[in-house]
Amino acid sequence: MFRIKLLFVTLVIFPSAQAWIKAGYWYSGSEFPVPDINSALFTHLIFAFAHINSSNYEFSISSSDEGYMSTFTEIVRRKNPSIITLLSTWGGESNSSKFFEMVSTSPRRRSFIESSIKVARQHRFLGLDLFGVVPNMPINMTNLGAFLDEWREAVNSEAKHSNTSPLILTMGARYSPTQNFMTYPIDSIKRNVDWVHLRSYDYYVPLKDNFTGAHAALYDPSSNLNTDYGIKEWIKRGLPANKLVLGLPYHGYAWTLVNPNDNTIGSPAKGRAITADGSMSYKHIMWFCKSYGVKPMFNSTYMTNYMKSGSSWIGFDGVEAVKIKVSYAKNKGLLGYHVFQVPNDDENWILSRAAGGEEEDQKSKQSLLVIVLPTVFVAILLSGTAICCLKRKVIMSRVRGKTASGKRVVYPNLQVLTFNEIKTATDNFACESKLGEGGFGPVYKGKLGDGQESLDTYLFDPMKRLWLDWEKRVQIIEGPKISDFGIARIFPRDESEANTQKIVGTYGYVPPEYVKQGMYSKKYDVYSFGVLLLQIISGKKTSNLYGVDKNLTILEHAYELWRNDNCENFMDPSLDNAATTCKLKRYMQVALLCVQERWEDRPSMLEVSSMLKNETEIVPAPSTPAFSTNQDEDQQKYCSTSHAEVYSANMETNSELMLR
Structure with a gap:
């Protein structure tokens, strides 16, 4: 008598607030066609960048970007109907003075906030992002905190009056919360921002540094310019790990080596190579490697890739580095990752697929299950008995096969040694070679024939x-x-x-x-x-x-x-x-x-x-x-000691940390 067990699958229609974030920035200046974006590889896509009107401090989009912005959400949803789009404002470098002027007074802040919400709703964006602002003078950081408080309050108020979900608020911040003894208003960020996109890249660039650098180093044993240090600083200063989104750069930098024979990370260099500022997209780097027959190398200390051709040296993050960083983000309890920029991936989206890992495969399997299950349900019921009988015969056949062979082959890549090889390696199982006893018997040390x-x-x-x-x-x-x-x-x-x-x-x-x-x-x-x-x-x-x-x-x-x-x-x-x-x-x-x-x-x-x-x-x-x-x-x-000593060959003092 056979029983058929039916598995009922419960589908979760709405993702939770803590779902794994896979975001990407699309820069309008890249001229990469929006329809060519493989939005199925992302959960969030961010349109970059809007600016600040210097006369009335309103949210501003250049006339050349109007056409892109008005159709962005509609187009990317064709390949991924559940994609969430955000609209980002640039507040860094050349725009920083204008930004801090805007946040310096309440009327100016209100002008920007109200116009940003209006434009986002008008073009069907579900969130707003502020990108590029770095720690500055204390008064500027105080004003930034006030701006974030008012932005969140306005977003919540608009949602309540329009009977819609509040817009998402995010911020693209420096890899570390401090710079030149100045610190972001972390309490305000924690209260008001849904998450922070960490700019965990561009630590070293050829226009400023006269040595080859790991511009997106996950670790660096000799410097605090690394992602791991920055993330720990954010958490140490009060921002939860689940509000941090790791940055994955889809670009690298090219230096000109002083000595082509000295070509490791940290080697002397004399400026940029290949491009005007040394920056290169991942697809350009891969084309360069293929054209010159160069194989990229991986550095396990900094967790980054690099390659060298003649006097040109390029540092970047390849598939290995991306996978390790995504794994790191998950182990640290981060909310996800963002890529900068989406158009810099190669034509096969190899970096985005590597970052997505097995989740994409699982998602495809679940989607396939939803489509196929209703169609074949009746057929499964009718043919259940026959399938069970056939399955039982197959299982019994396998059992008999394993019993007859006397061994179970599961891992064909493992090295197999004959009894004579083991006997020779252990000197005929000499007592001097015995290490101890295991569950199956004695354990011996030995020397193989290949030395x-x-x-x-x-x-x-x-x-x-x-x-x-x-x-x-x-x-x-x-x-x-x-x-x-x-x-x-x-x-x-x-x-x-x-x-x-x-x-x-x-x-x-x-x-x-x-x-x-x-x-x-x-x-x-x-x-x-x-x-x-x-x-x-x-x-x-x-x-x-x-x-x-x-x-x-x-x-x-x-x-x-x-x-x-x-x-x-x-x-x-x-x-x-x-x-x-x-x-x-x-x-x-x-x-x-x-x-x-x-x-x-x-x-x-x-x-x-x-x-x-x-x-x-x-x-x-x-x-x-x-x-x-x-x-x-x-x-x-x-x-009762409640502290841990840390020893370093580069330090003469001991640091203290509360027991975990």
Whole structure:
């Protein structure tokens, strides 16, 4: 007897206020045809830019842009009926003095506000945006705050009297809330603006900087000119992460190198290259690469792309950088991203598709389901029994096939070793090669026929460990290639817990949630990395006990030494370099964050990588490690300290941060 289970799908017609934002600026001066915009890749499109009338301070559109603006919303909705359009006003650079004149008095503010709302409604825009204003004199920032208060009040009042939804209010602001000791009116922004478009780009430009720069660096270990720093400053000063929208530049900059052989980020340069100001759209950069047969490179420190041809050097964000930044935005709890500018993408919209990721595929599947489901519903009911029978036969056939073959092939790209190869690599399973016991039995270290050896071979060998100087260990730490870090992906997606007869991973590297509950988490790999990091630093095994009384695991031993500011005693004795002290302490603190008991408290691998590579980034204080016998006692004692020390090779002082 067979039962047919029907799945009823509930469709959400209206997106929530916290839906993921995928916005894009279309600049009228680009002359890119509006009908050619692939609006299906965006949730919001922003018409840029309106200006301020210098005589009456009203919202002003140039006569050449009138035609574009009047049809913009109608045209972009042809490919995406749910697209939301906004109208942006330019308030930066050459227009800044005019803007601050406008906000300086209440009548001028009222003139602009009323006219902006009127024009937006007239041309079917659902929001207004202010772009380019930067922190200025205190009086100007006070006036900006008053302007935002009045703008929001007018928008709400207009919506109430017209019985419509209020217009969206957004602001395009500098990557950081401060400039030259001046700060945006953050409280007013928080009260009145729906979200802020961060201008997280143009940190370095050829017209001002005589060296090649990562103009949209996500991280920068030697400077505060980076997106990660700016976002943390906004949040630190009171603006919630869910009011921040990350900027993705679809342009780059070209420099002329002083020495073509010196062509990394930060190399000496003598001005712009290729274009009048050095700026290049992504499509132009890709055309240049193709024309000159140049392959772009990716820098994992700054999270950006660059390429070099002759004496020309171009820095930009490609697909890799865009994907990483979108992932970063999601991990940080940001509201979404905006692209600047939409027309700069290539003809296949490769950057916009990369930024959209799997969400576009999921949206297409849901749309297809809505269309197909009513049509085939009756057919499914009539043929249900036959389908179930056929499915059962197929499943039974697969089960018999797997049983006969004796193995389950799920990941064909994994390297497969024969028994003889393993036997040779482990010296016939010699006792000296045994590392410990796993769920399936003993775990051995070995050397493959192509010369590859496990890291343990070097860490725990009294002679070979001398080959691993501090520089080599840092390279291993910051560029791990350890097979256990893929453990979480070995489980099939439809399994919610682990089979206790199928222990996966190496003894000592398995997190507590797996050992105690048979559950695997997305922070499984983070825990394993933390254990490995402590081993690389100390040269100690997970199977031994340490401390004065020889009763502490490697995790407990590391935590006790770190807590007592005695990290030097944890370092591998074969390493004797005082210059490594600061980095050692930082590595230990990051490792201890990775091996905390609760998987929710562990950082993501992206955050781990950032903390390891960026010596100026604040590292939180860890709680007692997993499997600790003194868990409760240590936690109670240490929580009273309420601060975390941050170590940097470039700093002689310690910073403080409240425990997360």
